[in-house]
Amino acid sequence: xxxxxxxxxxxxxxxxxxxxxxxxxxxxxxxxxxxxxxxxxxxxxxxxxxxxxxxxxxxxxxxxxxxxxxxxxxxxxxxxxxxxxxxxxxxxxxxxxxxxxxxxxxxxxxxxxxxxxxxxxxxxxxxxxxxxxxxxxxxxxxxxxxxxxxxxxxxxxxxxxxxxxxxxxxxxxxxxxxxxxxxxxxxxxxxxxxxxxxxxxxxxxxxxxxxxxxxxxxxxxxxxxxxxxxxxxxxxxxxxxxxxxxxxxxxxxxxxxxxxxxxxxxxxxxxxxxxxxxxxxxxxxxxxxxxxxxxxxxxxxxxxxxxxxxxxxxxxxxxxxxxxxxxxxxxxxxxxxxxxxxxxxxxxxxxxxxxxxxxxxxxxxxxxxxxxxxxxxxxxxxxxxxxxxxxxxxxxxxxxxxxxxxxxxxxxxx
Numbered sequence: 238x239x240x241x242x243x244x245x246x247x248x249x250x251x252x253x254x255x256x257x258x259x260x261x262x263x264x265x266x267x268x269x270x271x272x273x274x275x276x277x278x279x280x281x282x283x284x285x286x287x288x289x290x291x292x293x294x295x296x297x298x299x300x301x302x303x304x305x306x307x308x309x310x311x312x313x314x315x316x317x318x319x320x321x322x323x324x325x326x327x328x329x330x331x332x333x334x335x336x337x338x339x340x341x342x343x344x345x346x347x348x349x350x351x352x353x354x355x356x357x358x359x360x361x362x363x364x365x366x367x368x369x370x371x372x373x374x375x376x377x378x379x380x381x382x383x384x385x386x387x388x389x390x391x392x393x394x395x396x397x398x399x400x401x402x403x404x405x406x407x408x409x410x411x412x413x414x415x416x417x418x419x420x421x422x423x424x425x426x427x428x429x430x431x432x433x434x435x436x437x438x439x440x441x442x443x444x445x446x447x448x449x450x451x452x453x454x455x456x457x458x459x460x461x462x463x464x465x466x467x468x469x470x471x472x473x474x475x476x477x478x479x480x481x482x483x484x485x486x487x488x489x490x491x492x493x494x495x496x497x498x499x500x501x502x503x504x505x506x507x508x509x510x511x512x513x514x515x516x517x518x519x520x521x522x523x524x525x526x527x528x529x530x531x532x533x534x535x536x537x538x539x540x541x542x543x544x545x546x547x548x549x550x551x552x553x554x555x556x557x558x559x560x561x562x563x564x565x566x567x568x569x570x571x572x573x574x575x576x577x578x579x580x581x582x583x584x585x586x587x588x589x590x591x592x593x594x595x596x597x598x599x600x601x602x603x604x605x606x607x608x609x610x611x612x613x614x615x616x617x618x619x620x621x622x623x624x625x626x627x628x629x630x631x632x633x634x635x636x637x638x639x640x641x642x643x644x645x646x647x648x649x650x651x
Contacts, residue, residue, distance in 0.1 A: 241547070242554035263527045263563055269520030270567030271574065274624050277513040278575030281616045283582065284506040286609030291498055292466060294605065296491060297364040298429050300460035302473045303333075303489040304480055310455035311484050318459055321479065326464050326472050329361025332456040334445050339403040340438070342392045349388050349438050351402070353445030362462045365427055365439070372396045372425030379444035382421040386428030387435030398423045404448050417448055430605055458486070466491065517624050520567075521631040524560045528635030532556065532642075540644035549640040556636035557629070564628020572621050582610045 304311075304321075311317070314332045322330040334353035339346060356377045360366065366374055370386055377383065382400055384392070394400060402419040421440065428434055446455065461476065463469050469490040477488035492499070532539070539552060578585070586608040589595075 242551045243558055245542075245551075245555040245558075247558075262523055262530070266520055266523030266527055267563045267567040269523060270517060270564055270624055270628065271571030273513055273517040273520055274568050274571030274620055275575035275578065277510065277517070277620050278572060278612075278617055279578045279582065279610075280509045280513065281506065281620070282575075282579035282610045282612050283608060284502055284509070285611035285613050285616075287605070288499070288502050289611050290605045290609045291495075291502070294430065295433075295495060295498070296466055298368065298433070299491055299495060300331075300333075300362055301463045301466055301469045301491050302461040302476060303458050304461075304473075304477055304484075304486040305458035305489055306456075307485045307487060309485070310451055310457060311459065311480075311486070312452065312455050314456045314459060315454065317480065317483070321459065321461070321476055324472070324476060324479070326468055327476075328462040328464055329358070330459055330461045331355055331358035331362040332442060332458070333460050334442060334449065334451065334457040336405065336445070336449060338405075338438075340388070340392060341401040341403070342394055342398060345392045347388055347391050349385070350436050351404075351445065352437065352439050353442040354439055355442045362460050368427050368429045370426045370428040372423070374425050377424060377439075377441050379441050379447075380421055381424035381440070383425045383427060383439040384423055385434040385437045386426055387432075388438055389423070389426045391435065394423050394426075396423055396426065406450070419448055514623060518627055521564065521624075521627040524563055524628060524631040525635060527563070528556055528560045528632060529638070531559065532635055532639040535639075536642055539639055539642045543642065544644045552640045552642075553636045556639045557632040560632035560635065561625075561629050564625060564631070568621055568624040568628065571624070572617065575620075576612065576617065579610050579612050582608050 311332075318330050318332065321327065332355055336351050337348065338351040339348055341347075356374060365383070372383075374383065382402075384394060384400075389395070392400070400421050400423060402421060404417045404419060406417050427437075427439075442456070451457075459480075461472075463472055470492055473488045473490040477486055480486055542552065543549065
């Protein structure tokens with residue numbers, strides 16, 4: 238009987254004698270399901286792409302964990318850092334000192350954050366070298382500075398230019414003293430994208446410690462890179478507790494400083510999935526309307542088949558096949574279109590930007606200037622599965638109603 242149900246569904250599906258309005262509703266349900274599946278796959282892939290870009294770009298230069306001194310510098314960091322790096326889950330560690338400064342080249346003035354680093358140890362914590370736009374980071378001396386691309390742009394600075402720095406000073410009682418002037422040469426320019434390029438600059442750790450009158454072997458904090466970025470909050474507490482017996486520190490992690498970006502991506506992903514699944518559900522309801530009208534149109538045929546001995550279960554299967562085929566075709570075509578768009582969205586976005594000149598993602602604001610995409614096979618299978626299940630559920634009521642046709646009543650009217 239399964240083959241008979243299938244043949245009957247195929248006959249009704251390809252029949253040219255059916256009502257034109259029914260064919261229109263049937264086509265609209267197929268197109269609606271296909272659009273919903275395609276847009277859902279594309280949207281989820283783009284959200285995955287932004288999440289991947291967050292990990293590979295923003296978290297490549299931002300320390301995953303920072304233990305920052307509260308009131309007194311961390312002394313003898315050379316002895317403390319190796320023990321902390323040996324903790325499970327920690328990849329590398331590096332000392333740092335950071336302060337705010339005022340930079341000047343000629344008449345151009347720019348306020349920025351200045352971070353003192355150990356160039357060798359910093360390579361294990363951040364990937365500044367990967368985002369190098371000009372110059373070199375290999376031999377950073379005490380008389381050189383590395384500028385973010387945005388900072389260099391606003392100052393009009395380039396490699397070899399001299400930059401004047403005004404650094405804040407403190408008296409022994411903690412009050413502000415007269416600022417200190419320092420002249421440095423631009424050694425490199427780093428471009429990571431987003432606001433960091435307009436806020437960050439780097440100098441040698443020992444040089445900045447001397448300018449800020451830090452004791453020998455003292456730093457403001459220790460930065461760490463971890464294997465699992467989502468374990469950073471837990472590991473920051475463990476490292477902080479290990480160090481707290483000797484130093485009073487803030488236990489900071491990337492979730493506190495940049496976690497809003499990740500949470501925003503997750504929230505948008507959830508909202509998109511909910512909305513688009515509802516769109517799929519609405520499209521599947523068109524299958525209900527199509528089958529209800531088809532059952533009414535084919536009542537005489539159903540009655541004749543029942544009088545000829547066709548089981549009512551076979552009638553149910555026939556109309557379930559008839560409706561589910563619309564969902565199956567729409568889902569498969571939509572999945573193919575969605576995968577194609579997700580695969581080529583970056584190129585399509587670049588071409589659109591080139592043709593129109595309109596920049597949707599301003600690199601001075603966002604950490605990426607393109608639309609990233611990452612296809613997750615599990616999400617694709619889940620989307621296709623949800624669409625197919627909704628399509629199948631939409632066929633149940635009309636198919637059951639078709640099996641309840643009373644041949645005597647229908648044929649008696651005719």
